[in-house]
Amino acid sequence: MSTLTLPSDYPQFLTELKGHIRETQVRAALAVNSELVQLYWRIGRSILQQEQQQGWGAKVVARLATDLRTEFPAITGFSARNLRYMKAFAEQWADEAILQQLAAKLPWFHNCILLDKVKNPTERTWYVQQTIENGWSRNVLAAQVESGLYHRQGRAVSNFSRTLPAPQSELAQQILKDPYTFDFLSLGAEAQERDLERGLLEHVRSFLLELGKGFALVGSQYHLEVGGQDYYLDLVFYHLKLRCFVIIDLKMGEFKPEDSGKMNFYLAAADDLLRHPTDQPTIGLVLCKSQNRVVAEYALRGLSQPIGVAEWQLTRALPAELRRSLPTSEELDAALGESEPPEA
Known part of the structure; x- marks a missing residue:
């Protein structure tokens, strides 16, 4: 087994690194998360500098992990794998000021x-x-x-820019997603809208998490009486940040222009019957199985009430790269045909 030849400046580097760790250990006992994350960042930056300037390789980093764990046996987190994470962390957050404002506020495993x-x-x-x-x-x-939340947030078709004042319109747009993912549900092919509503209520915690922060459930099949006739709203929420009611109408099929007209009526009634003087205008969301965005945009264009249209799905969509790598149904049929045993 060959003996690893360490760089000439390795002992000094290790001594300085031990000093950094001891200083942090004394100052915060590694109990404050921000201190721990910033320590990991400094270690990662030091390793990154040594790799760039001295050509350190993976074996030197592995030796560094061993020496640190020997010196600090009571402190976890000094594995070679975690040191590589520290280096990557320092690469991704090169600006220490931004690091302190953002990433240092999250636990390390986040x-x-x-x-x-x-x-x-x-x-x-x-x-x-x-x-x-x-x-x-x-x-x-x-x-x-x-679930790709970054790519879904704020993507719903809406008329908020024309029906709500700024900044309420921007805030309202950002609370809506497209599509919404209800992967906690199991619905059969014959499921109806009431089945979808019942499933969402049975998994209300997961449903609220997917809706996002600020939604408080007011009721389901919420009764309104208008002109002596009874109407029932699928789901009614109150949004604590927007300070307004949010009505959700569930659809098992494709969005149709008449769905927006129905929602426009619900919102007008809710503003008269539910809204308090200090509340902002009620917002509507039509959640459908599919939609044509152009049709939805035209349907909302002439309406006076703030309405959004978004899709819901039971499973997360596969990335395009993965979809391209999967066999087609024809290829699967051909493969299965080839694997069938010959007839007797």
Whole structure:
């Protein structure tokens, strides 16, 4: 077994690194998350500099991990794998000032999830901001990334810019997604809208998580009496940040122009019967199985009430790269045909 020849400046580097760790250990006992994350960032930056300037390789980093764990046996986190995460972390957050404002406010394993799953810096920053604002756990953050929340948020077709004043219109647009993912439901081919509504209510915690922060459930099949006739709204919420009611109409099929007219009527009635003087105008969301965005835009164009249209899906859509790599139904049929045993 060959003996590893260490760089000449390695002992001094290790001594300085031990000093950094001891200083942080004394100052915060590694109990404050921000201090721990910033320590990992400094370690990662130091390793990155040594690799760039001295040509350090993976074996030197592995030796560094061994020496650090020997020196600090009570501190976890100094595996070779975690040191590589630290280096990647320092690469992705090169500006220490921005690091302190954003990533240093997240637990380390939250940051590791983002390093693994989000390669675009702008998108990663957005997820950090959302996690800080919404207090997402590690599992919730992972689920939001996997569902492509960044690409869905604020994408619903709406007429908010014409029916709501700024900044209410911008805020309302950002609370809506397209599509909404209800992967916690199991619905058969013959399911009706009431089955969808019942499933969402049975999984109300997951439903509220998918809707986003600020939604409070007011009721389902909420009764309104207009002109002596009874009407029932599928789902009624109150949004705490927007300070308004939100009515959701569920559709099992494709969006139709008449769906927006029906919602326009519901909103006008709700503003008269539910809205308090201090509330903002009620917002409507038509959630349908599919939609033609051009049709939806035309349907909303002449309406006076703020309405959004979005799709819902039971499973997350596969990325385009993965879809292209999967066999077609014809290829599957051919493969199955070839594998069938010969007839006797």
